[in-house]
Amino acid sequence: MTGTAAAELAGVEWRPLRVIADERGAVLHMVRADAPGFVGFGEVYFSELRPGVTKGWKLHLRMTQRLAVPVGRIRFVLFDARADSPTAGRIQICLSGRPDRYGLLIIPPGIWYGFENLGDGPALIANCADLMHDPAESRILPLDTPEIPYAWTPRKS
C-alpha cells in the first residue's frame, strides 16, 4: 500500500450513527432529511458482501454516496482523483460497521472507492444516495488497476 492512509480526503466524512440497543435486536439510525449536509434523496439500495469479498473500484461523476454498514464490518479504501482537490492523489482508509464503528460514510463525486468484508460472515452496505442509479455517471476499474496506488491484501476465499 502507498499513499497517505491517515489523510481525510476533502469532502469525505464519517460520522457515528445512533444504535438504540434492545435485547430483541437494535434499532439503527441511518439518514434523516434534516441531517447536516443532506442534499436530497435519489435512491436507497443494498450491496451484500460474502466473507472474504472485495468489490471495487468505482467512481461517480455526480452522485454522492451515503453508506452505512448495518451488518458486518467493512474496510473502505478511497482515492482522490479530483485534479483540483487539496487532497488529490491521496488514499483514505475507513473502517465502518458493527459492533463499535456504526456510522455514515459520505463520499462526494470524483473519489474512487472499493470495499472489503473484514468479517467471517456476510456484510451488508446500505447506500442512501442523492441521485438515482445512472450508469452514465459512474466509472469502474479492476481491483488491480495501476491507476490507483493501493494494493488490496489477498484474502482467503
Added chain:
Amino acid sequence: MTGTAAAELAGVEWRPLRVIADERGAVLHMVRADAPGFVGFGEVYFSELRPGVTKGWKLHLRMTQRLAVPVGRIRFVLFDARADSPTAGRIQICLSGRPDRYGLLIIPPGIWYGFENLGDGPALIANCADLMHDPAESRILPLDTPEIPYAWTPRKS
C-alpha cells in the same frame, strides 16, 4: 388467529424488488425517488430482530412505512384500525424477505403492524419512511392486546 388473513388491506401494497445476483454478494434494490407512489423522503433506518423475536404492535397516525427485508425472512401482521376503511377490522399477513420474497411492503397510516423473525439467524428490516421519526405520531400496544384479533404463535426463544 382470527380475522381474514388473505385480505389485502386498503392502501397496503407489497411489490417485488429487484435482486441483482452476484457470486460476491447480491445488489438489492429498495426505493427510488421515481417509484410509483413515492411521496417523499423523511428517514431511513433499520430494525434488527434476533431469532425467535417478535416486535409490535405499532401504529402511525401520519407516517407511511416502506419496509424491505434485506436479511432474513419476516412475517408481518397488519390490522386495519381505520373506521372509514373498506377493510376496517381485517387482518393481513405478509411474508417478506430472502431468498425468494424480497420486496417492498408499503403500510399507510392507521394500520397496526407487528413483525416476527421466521428464520434461524438475525433478520434486518429497513424502513424508508416519508416522514422523520416523531414519537407524537405513533402508538404502541403490547403483543397480547385484546384490541387486535390476532394471537402471535409462541416461539422457542
